[in-house]
Amino acid sequence: MCEILLCVKDMGNSGNLAIDSHAPKQGDVVDVHPDEWSWGQCELGVVVNGNPNGNHPFFRVIKLPNVSVAQAARMTTPEVDIDPQNPSPYLQYRAFFLDKSKINGTTMKALLDNWNDDGRASGFILLNYTAAQINNIVTQRTPILF
Amino acid sequence: MATISTIGTSARNYSTISAWLAAFATGGWIGECYNDSEFVITSAIAFSGHSTTSPNFITLRTAAGQGFKDNASVQTNALRYNASNGVGVRNTTAYTNVIIVGESFVTIQNLQIQGNGSYAYDNNQSASSGVVLDSCILDIVLTASGQATARLRSGIMRNCLLVNRGNTGNGLDFSYPATGTVAANCTSVRPSDKTAANSAFMAASANAAVKNCAGFGFTNFSSGSLTGSNNCSDQAIGFGTSNQASKTYANQFVNTLNATADFREKSGADLFNNGFTDTTDVPAAVDIVGTARPQSASWDIGCWELIVASATVYSSTLSMMGVG
Numbered sequence: 001m002c003e004i005l006l007c008v009k010d011m012g013n014s015g016n017l018a019i020d021s022h023a024p025k026q027g028d029v030v031d032v033h034p035d036e037w038s039w040g041q042c043e044l045g046v047v048v049n050g051n052p053n054g055n056h057p058f059f060r061v062i063k064l065p066n067v068s069v070a071q072a073a074r075m076t077t078p079e080v081d082i083d084p085q086n087p088s089p090y091l092q093y094r095a096f097f098l099d100k101s102k103i104n105g106t107t108m109k110a111l112l113d114n115w116n117d118d119g120r121a122s123g124f125i126l127l128n129y130t131a132a133q134i135n136n137i138v139t140q141r142t143p144i145l146f
Numbered sequence: 147m148a149t150i151s152t153i154g155t156s157a158r159n160y161s162t163i164s165a166w167l168a169a170f171a172t173g174g175w176i177g178e179c180y181n182d183s184e185f186v187i188t189s190a191i192a193f194s195g196h197s198t199t200s201p202n203f204i205t206l207r208t209a210a211g212q213g214f215k216d217n218a219s220v221q222t223n224a225l226r227y228n229a230s231n232g233v234g235v236r237n238t239t240a241y242t243n244v245i246i247v248g249e250s251f252v253t254i255q256n257l258q259i260q261g262n263g264s265y266a267y268d269n270n271q272s273a274s275s276g277v278v279l280d281s282c283i284l285d286i287v288l289t290a291s292g293q294a295t296a297r298l299r300s301g302i303m304r305n306c307l308l309v310n311r312g313n314t315g316n317g318l319d320f321s322y323p324a325t326g327t328v329a330a331n332c333t334s335v336r337p338s339d340k341t342a343a344n345s346a347f348m349a350a351s352a353n354a355a356v357k358n359c360a361g362f363g364f365t366n367f368s369s370g371s372l373t374g375s376n377n378c379s380d381q382a383i384g385f386g387t388s389n390q391a392s393k394t395y396a397n398q399f400v401n402t403l404n405a406t407a408d409f410r411e412k413s414g415a416d417l418f419n420n421g422f423t424d425t426t427d428v429p430a431a432v433d434i435v436g437t438a439r440p441q442s443a444s445w446d447i448g449c450w451e452l453i454v455a456s457a458t459v460y461s462s463t464l465s466m467m468g469v470g
Contacts, residue, residue: 019197030165
């Protein structure tokens with residue numbers, strides 16, 4: 001029922017926490033779309049002439065026919081301030097992420113293999129996991145102290 | 147060398163603006179949106195987390211022929227948010243910003259941006275530099291007096307139309323802006339069948355300038371400390387010179403009603419010819435759809451430059467008749 005664009009690398013690499021904290025990190029879901037979404041070439045890992053990102057090894061397209069858009073949508077919620085009177089300069093790109101360390105290497109091996117496949121041999125992967133299975137590997141981002 | 151990527155849902159490089167932003171690379175990162183479909187989003191598009199500098203800039207614009215200004219009928223299309231006229235970005239989640247710019251050297255051009263209950267465009271960093279919003283339509287329905295169509299804390303907003311379609315809230319909010327923050331040739335309005343309230347332009351502190359701008363449908367043109375000149379409003383204007391104050395709203399635009407709004411300048415408007423030449427803030431000397439400024443003796447106030455009927459045909463006819 002939904003398809004997601006997953007970031008599998010930490011994208012912030014400036015060394016400046018005020019900048020890097022806002023960048024996508026490993027496990028962050030960039031986008032959630034309904035079935036049959038018309039993904040872009042770069043999202044699918046196609047090397048586009050002139051684009052310095054090559055096959056975009058930091059992206060994965062994952063089709064989840066048993067997870068609804070609404071169920072996955074919370075994954076795109078940015079981190080918000082716990083105390084708006086004392087706003088954080090380090091709010092993170094997403095409040096929740098798919099936690100690679102929680103992926104069961106036996107029951108969710110296909111996801112783990114795809115996650116580790118920077119060659120992106122297939123443009124996308126279809127996984128028949130349930131929403132509960134996906135939920136089990138979701139972790140809330142720990143706020144960055146300031 | 148800058149990387150130019152296509153964005154859209156018809157086998158483009160990236161299908162969404164968020165995906166394109168997440169893939170940022172240095173050397174200049176330019177995204178060109180295609181009007182394959184309306185960009186419907188459910189959470190804000192945030193420009194942040196990138197090591198932007200002058201050479202490592204980010205520009206989001208429409209591809210050639212894809213923006214509302216490129217529409218073949220641009221001179222007769224109603225000037226309001228309409229994704230069928232060109233690329234539109236719409237956030238369907240209430241009380242969520244549409245576009246947030248929290249870093250330097252970000253330029254956004256030619257987009258239509260629509261939201262509900264929070265900023266359509268939120269430039270929220272007074273420490274940023276090189277931030278530009280150019281020739282965009284911002285459309286929002288606001289429900290609280292503290293809200294605004296857009297926030298500008300640094301950089302420049304030029305040739306933009308800001309429409310607040312709620313019964314409360316402000317137009318452009320300069321919230322503690324950086325020195326040199328400017329709105330130039332912008333039109334900030336609330337439809338005339340909505341309840342007039344709040345301010346077309348507001349500032350919580352000095353530093354910002356409003357030049358050649360129009361503000362209609364509010365109970366104040368401005369609040370707080372602003373500088374500038376050559377502005378036009380249906381209200382009093384408390385700063386600057388060469389203003390057109392207390393003018394009739396209905397005389398300025400083609401249609402000021404919410405459902406049928408068309409904020410193109412109309413013939414006979416007080417906006418006409420009452421601006422000043424401002425190639426500092428609008429170096430291309432054009433309006434929101436690319437019409438050269440001026441079309442008559444002086445620049446018009448607001449985002450639209452009215453093309454006046456030429457007398458050429460008339461004089462040619464007279465010449466053919468042996469007159470003159």
